[in-house]
Amino acid sequence: MKPVRLPASATNALPRWGLLLLCLLYILSGLIGRDPWKNDDAAGFGIMWSMANGGWQDWLSPHIVGLPMPQEGPLAYWIGAVCIQLFGWLLGDALAARMATVLFFLLGSFAVWHGTYLLGRRSEAQPLRLAFGGQPEPTDYGRTLADGALLIYLGCLGLLVHSHSTSANALQVSMVALALYAAARYFDNRSSRTTLLLGGVLGLLALTRGWVVPLALWLGMAALDLARTRKLPLRLLGLSLPVALLVGGSWAIAAEWLQPFNDSPIEDWMAWNLDHLNLPRWDALKYLLSNGIWFSWPAWPYAAWAVYAWRKQAMPLHIALPLVFCIMLTTLALLYPRSNEGALLPLLPPLAVLAAFGLPTMKRGAINAVDWFSVMILTTCAGFIWLGWIAKQTGWPAQLAKNAFKLAPGFKPEFSLPTLLIAVLATAAWILLVHWRISRRPSVLWRAVVLSSGGVILCWLLLMTLWLPWGNYMRSYATVAREMAAELPPRNCIASTITPAQRASFAYFSLAPFARLDSMPCDYLLLPGTSRGQAEQQVRRSGVTWRLVWEGHRAADRNERFRLYRRID
Template identity: 60%
Template structure:
């Protein structure tokens, strides 16, 4: 017997304007007005995009950050950001223009997930049990409701919130996995040449984004799924061969020019292959422990619903809406635990299939459990939102004094100011949250997505409050803009080139904010040297031996006001 019993009233679609508003409130804060930050992969990725947009054609083939080689990952995500800088930089500024690609990537991921859940929800095996006197939902209505639910769960995941606002390759990879999931569903429904070619398109894009491991393991998972579903093996192998051919053709669009032109006398393919090989190793206890330790919060709240979905549908057979995402989750999990040093952004690949399974687990849950989730969301998220407002008032007014000290101690020297635009957006979002809570409590709606709309809405509330009320503080504490301007002020109009040991994020920030002319990928002798070190770790002897500082004169020394450890020194060759 099917585990789902729902009346038609439970499948009312979420209004399109509401879903769109939630999406905009989710993705726009954190993109607008935010500088590239310290220790943020977003700054390094932006540096690659900025270098491509303002550099030479060779920079598009050999990724680098103002001369610092960065050819490990594929170039696709950086191409998209650089194209957006070319198109919109004059209007939006380079940072925000690069993040236009982030908006497109977000739309690709959420749209692909919505249509995947919609198609699976319309299938006969996913439909609720027919009621004795009728009144069960129509397939299309049920599919739309499940699609809305999947997107709301996806938006409610903590990992997506933290990383979807960064211009990193992993965000594109996560959205491409969602698109591959959609194309796989369409292929299982109709095993046509067109669907096989579109699967190849997604595989090729994945390879150009974060290497060949993900597309290989996903294609294998899809083939095993077709075996479980007893699809024609010969036809499936033929179609998978076509998909591989399309994927290779897409990759060759970068590989052939890179090998033929040898940008900066380098072979980008060598670095790319070496990085791919370094991502694979036998599973280790460290990788397994890291995956589960990070996954508990990264996949919340999708993973409890997904596990429940597997349990609730366990007695059914050949369920595409459970089997397909489960195969993908298993394959991608195996890939992550085979990574010797797994990183949180790699977990984004698992979010689309987990959110999809979670959407099919939600209709099988008891009403009491759903109400418990609602009340937990209301109490916890409202309390956290109130604390953000309280800290904001304290930092502006100085009252309560203890909260004011705690709010400002991480940004010494910062003078908070009232921003009318930020306050208006934060206030309007907070009022909208209370309207949402009132709607849920007063009407007691029976719609399926009511259980996750409060979780997603409350998380969006917190993000909007932080990215409006505290964005100036965060920019002050995490941006290198002021340091870059100080360094630029000590240089002549035509300084030649600057050698540096600064990291990727710092180098990108200095090149953008200060227009510092760092040494190119090709080695060259520079008249200026910019050193990054720590005042805590004494490494003067290493600097003397590596850079021969006796031949340089110190011009400037400084750091960000909020950082008591990191130090930068600018030297000129004698």
């Protein structure tokens, strides 16, 4: 017997405009007024910016102003570079590149919603018919489950930072969601069109961040198809796989044929992909268990419950398909040689879809427990964000203000009335949402996750309004890059050993012409280091006489220093 019994009143769907507004509020918070931040965000922007300001060779061989970066794939950077070319004159290059980030996120949200809708309207997913009628229609039931899946997806803590970064990670998670949607369509009718669509999506996923993930997903879907039909999945073999290879290999073919910069990035790209395939490691399992719990909250409890609740139904497709995705992606996370959140990120879309099918089977007590946990934790987090901002602006509470300024020495608080009003309105909306949930106790399915999603969005919005100047001060290289530019004569070549994110930031903010290869003879040399002795050792090993002309650091980090040397022989 199916574990679901619901009246039609439990499947009232959210208005489409409300979901779109919620998605836009989520993704636009933190994109406007933010500098490229260090690590993946600045590095990804650097690749996009280099492509947008370069020629055809720059598009085939990804790099950050001369530093080769072929490791992941070019698709996300192609889209970002196109956005810079289209909107850079109006929005500025940094914000224009983030238009690609908005597109990536909306694509993933669309795929999560529609993939869940397709699975939710299938006959085996429908609730039991009630004795006197009144059960929901399949389309209404599917729409309500899709609303719940999208809310769970938005509430995943691990998605927050990565979905707002200009990196391949932001596109990869959306392409995994799109692959799940295409797979749901394929298993619906197994037509040639849906098979070709699935192959094309997997090929684009290979262009986004390597071929390992799409290959694992294809193998999982082939095994699922074989288990369900007891026949060889000929369409997957004869249609989707060749299309995936053609689309995914198009960049490799073009790069090998045209040899940008008299070289091909494909060898390094293949090595980066093969590096993801190792023997399972105990450290990887510990990282998955310790970090996956918070990274995929609140999706994993509902997903685990969905598998348990539907365990007696011979694994219907709405459980089996996202579960296969989760199994294959978890296996890859265990094979990954380094502990990295990027290995966990592709798990979020299938977990959100699977979690949606746990909502109709959860007891009221369990739903209330999750709600109260969300209210207490997220309201407390929002309160601390407000309290920290008040301390930063007024100096009270004194100890909290002292700690905030200790983390960011030299920071001068900024007051902005528009951002304050946005934060106040968001907080008021949260209070009204909590009151609505507690006072009315609605019976709709998505009530179990609306507080989790709303609270996460509130905290992120508060951080990206009240604390955005502090975040720029802590994580941007804009100030130190402009300081260096004042000491650098125009059009002078710079060799450097700084990180990719630092290189991108210095190139963008100072317009410094970095050398394509660090071994090229340049008049200037930029070195990182915590002490002058380390830098001097590197200078002496170069065999060239250099003179220090500038030394600087970010005000928020006195240990991370940069030194600019000029050749004097």
